[in-house]
Amino acid sequence: MAILLITIGLLFTGVDVFFAPGMAYPDYIAPKGPVGGFAIHPKIQEYVMQNILGGQLQVDILPDVLGCILIMTGAILLIKHNKNFVQCIVLALVSGGISVLLRVMPFFLNGGARIIVTLILFFFAAVFEIWMEYKVIYMTVAVSDDMANVSTNRRMQFCWWVTVFSRIFIFLLTFVGIVSICRIYQGVVFVFTLLYLYQLLQTRRYVGTYKVYKEGFNSAVLPEFIKEKIVGVSFRENPDISLDELRYVRIIHYDFHGQIQEGELIVNQRIAYPVMRVFYQLYKWEYPIESVRLVDDFEGDDELSMEANNSSAFNYRVIEGSTQLSKHALGLAIDINPRINPYVREDGYYPANATEYLERNPKLCRGEHADKMLHKNDMAYKIFKRNGFSWGGDWNESKDYQHFEYGR
Numbered sequence: 001m002a003i004l005l006i007t008i009g010l011l012f013t014g015v016d017v018f019f020a021p022g023m024a025y026p027d028y029i030a031p032k033g034p035v036g037g038f039a040i041h042p043k044i045q046e047y048v049m050q051n052i053l054g055g056q057l058q059v060d061i062l063p064d065v066l067g068c069i070l071i072m073t074g075a076i077l078l079i080k081h082n083k084n085f086v087q088c089i090v091l092a093l094v095s096g097g098i099s100v101l102l103r104v105m106p107f108f109l110n111g112g113a114r115i116i117v118t119l120i121l122f123f124f125a126a127v128f129e130i131w132m133e134y135k136v137i138y139m140t141v142a143v144s145d146d147m148a149n150v151s152t153n154r155r156m157q158f159c160w161w162v163t164v165f166s167r168i169f170i171f172l173l174t175f176v177g178i179v180s181i182c183r184i185y186q187g188v189v190f191v192f193t194l195l196y197l198y199q200l201l202q203t204r205r206y207v208g209t210y211k212v213y214k215e216g217f218n219s220a221v222l223p224e225f226i227k228e229k230i231v232g233v234s235f236r237e238n239p240d241i242s243l244d245e246l247r248y249v250r251i252i253h254y255d256f257h258g259q260i261q262e263g264e265l266i267v268n269q270r271i272a273y274p275v276m277r278v279f280y281q282l283y284k285w286e287y288p289i290e291s292v293r294l295v296d297d298f299e300g301d302d303e304l305s306m307e308a309n310n311s312s313a314f315n316y317r318v319i320e321g322s323t324q325l326s327k328h329a330l331g332l333a334i335d336i337n338p339r340i341n342p343y344v345r346e347d348g349y350y351p352a353n354a355t356e357y358l359e360r361n362p363k364l365c366r367g368e369h370a371d372k373m374l375h376k377n378d379m380a381y382k383i384f385k386r387n388g389f390s391w392g393g394d395w396n397e398s399k400d401y402q403h404f405e406y407g408r
Contacts, residue, residue, distance in 0.1 A: 001074075001077065002073075002074040002075075002077035002078045002207070003074065003140065003200065003201065003203060003204045003207060004074075004201070004204070005070045005073050005074035005077070006070070006071055006074035006075070006136055006140070006200070007197050007201055008067075008070050009066075009067040009068065009069070009070030009071035009072075009073075009092075010067065010071065010133060010193070010197060010200070011067070011193065011194075011197055012064060012066055012067025013064050013067035013068065013071070013129055013132070013133070014067075014133070014163060014189065014193040014197075015189070015190055015193055023056055023057040024056040024057075025053065025054075025056055025057065025106040025107060026106070026110060028045075028049055028110065028111075028114065029110050029111050030045060030111070031111045031112035031115075040116070045115055048115050048118050048119065049115075052118055052122055053106055053114075053118055057103060057104075057106075057107075064095070064096060064099040065096045065099060065100060067096075068092040068093065068095055068096030068099075068132075069092075069096070071088065071092045071132065071136060072088070072089045072092045072093065075089045075092070075136070075139075076089065078139070078140075078143060078207070081143040081207065082139055082142055082143050084135075084139055085139055087135050087139075088132060088135045088136050088139060091128060091131055091132035091135055092132055094128050094132075095125070095128040095129050095131075095132045098121055098124055098125045098128055099125055099129075101121055102118070102121040102125055105117055105118065105121065106118070122171075126167065126168075126171050130164055130167070133160065133164075137156065137157060137160050137196075137200070138157075140200065140207075141153045141156075141157070141203075143207055143210065144203040144206040144209075144210065150223070151224075152202045152203055153199075153203065155195075155196075155199045156196045156199035156200055156203070157196075158196075159192045159193075159195040159196035159199065160196040162188065163188075163189045163192045163193050163196065166185045166186075166188045166189045166192070167185075167189055169182075169185050170182055170185045170186060170189070173185065206221065209221045211272065211273065213273065213276035213280055214276075214280050216250075216251065216252040216262075216283075217249075217250070217251050217252070217276045217280045217283075218249070218250050218276070219247045219248065219249045219250075219267075219273070219275075219276060220247065220248050221244070221247065221248070222243055222246055222247070222248050222266070223248060226248050226266070226294075229296050230266065230294065230296050230314075231243075233295075233296045233299065233300040234266070234294065234295050234296050234300045234314060234315045234316060235314075235316055236316055238316060238329075240316075240325065240329060240330060241268070241316070241329070241330050241331065245268060245269050245331075246267070246269065246314060246331055247266070247267055247268070247269045247272040247331075248264065248265075248266055249264065249265045249266070249267055249272055249275055249276060249279075249313075250262065250263070250264055251263045251264070251265070251276065251279040251280075251283070251292060252283060253279060253282065253283055253287075253289045253292055254283065254286045254287065254288050254289070255288065255289065255290055255291070256288050256290045256369065258286070258288075261291075261292070263279075263289070263292025263293065263311075264293065264294055265292060265294070265312065265313040265314070266294060266313055266314035266331060267313045267314060267331045267332075267334070268314075268330055268332050268406075270332070270406070271331070271332060271406045274387045274388055274406065275313075275334070277387055278383055278384055278387050278389070279292075281383045281387075282379070282380060282383055285379050285383075287379055287380055287383075288337075288372050289311050289336060289337060290309045290310070290311070290337055291308065291309060291310040291311060292310070292311045292312070293305075293310050293312065294312065295310075295312045295314075295315045297310075300315060302315055302317060302320065303350065303351055303352070305338070306335070306338035306339060306342075306343075306350060306351035306354075306402070307339060307351040307352065307353050308339070309337055309338060309339035309340060310338070311334065311335055311336045311337060311338070312328075312334070312335055313331060313333065313334045313335075314328060314329075314331040315328045315329065316328075316329045317329055320343060320350050327405040327406075332405055332406045332407070333403060333404065333405035333406070334389075334403075334404050334405075335402040335404075336374060336380060336402055336404065337369075337372065337373075337374070337402065338351060338354075338402040339351055339353060339354050339357070340354070340357045340367060340370075340372060340373050341357070341373060341374045341393075341401035341402035342357055342358065342401060342402065343392070343398070343399070343400040343401070343402060343403065344358065344398060344399045344400075344401070345398045346398070357370070357373060360373065360375065360401070362375070374391075374393060374401050374402070375393070376393075381393075384404045388406055388407060389404040389405060389406050389407075390404070390405055390407075391403070391404055392404070392405070
């Protein structure tokens with residue numbers, strides 16, 4: 001609803017079609033000398049009266065004031081997603097107020113004062129209208145997940161900028177009275193306004209899907225390039241989970257060399273927020289995680305991902321060595337540093353290159369990264385547990401030291 005209201009409001013403010021209801025302004029009385037120390041050239045007076053004001057009150061068929069009210073209402077509804085929408089509300093109030101003042105002012109002012117005030121209001125009406133639209137457009141981009149919605153947002157921004165430059169030309173052409181060319185630009189504004197408003201409407205389904213926990217930690221619906229990457233690899237058509245139920249989570253983390261790296265995960269939408277919170281807390285503790293990449297970078301092969309000590313989440317697959325569907329298949333589990341935290345069963349262990357880490361006592365383990373193994377006194381264990389995850393290392397029949405799943 002918020003985007004629909006804003007779209008209608010921008011249509012009202014962006015397209016001007018005037019008619020005269022028959023209320024004539026008081027006859028203009030030209031000043032006989034300088035006004036406030038400034039001499040107003042007769043040509044400027046003529047241009048203002050003929051091309052900006054006209055001889056009578058002009059009413060916009062799509063009134064800017066109503067448009068500003070609709071924009072304010074939509075912005076109020078979107079404040080919960082971005083508090084900066086308050087700026088849009090203030091700008092809409094100012095823009096609507098100037099629009100009204102510009103049309104009623106000639107009833108109260110005459111002579112040089114009418115000319116000067118008209119020029120000031122005409123300029124600021126254009127400035128605040130464009131400023132308001134800029135804030136609305138770019139704030140909407142900010143709350144509608146620019147990564148998943150990138151094509152729509154870029155088309156919308158491009159079309160809007162076309163209307164901006166066209167209106168600047170209209171402003172200048174109106175002032176100098178070149179009406180014929182002015183009408184061409186008005187047509188351009190009308191067409192591109194409809195185009196960018198159509199793109200704006202397409203952003204509705206993305207509003208609120210982009211979540212930022214802290215800088216560097218965010219989640220979004222799956223962008224198109226991610227869908228293309230995972231379909232047929234980690235994701236296959238199934239009755240258990242759809243692409244719409246998954247979220248793309250971006251994080252930053254410390255690697256085994258103490259360097260900050262970017263990471264990416266795909267998880268169930270239910271746990272996107274807890275996952276961001278977990279990895280943010282791990283980051284604050286500078287907890288070492290060697291790699292956080294999608295399993296699709298390893299052709300969807302869980303064994304290859306584990307052998308590379310890559311931490312990952314979603315992969316539509318069964319539990320290794322069984323026919324039972326894994327929690328990873330639902331995006332509800334995460335494996336952390338899997339090579340140094342292997343999955344151990346009676347009939348074997350995974351990955352195959354984890355032999356030196358089967359000894360779980362850090363003091364006895366001969367692995368190079370024994371100090372980074374998961375155990376109950378480990379900070380990762382505590383953070384995951386605090387955030388609603390259970391640990392595979394607590395299982396009885398087998399031990400999955402790398403594995404954390406939500407809500408077990």
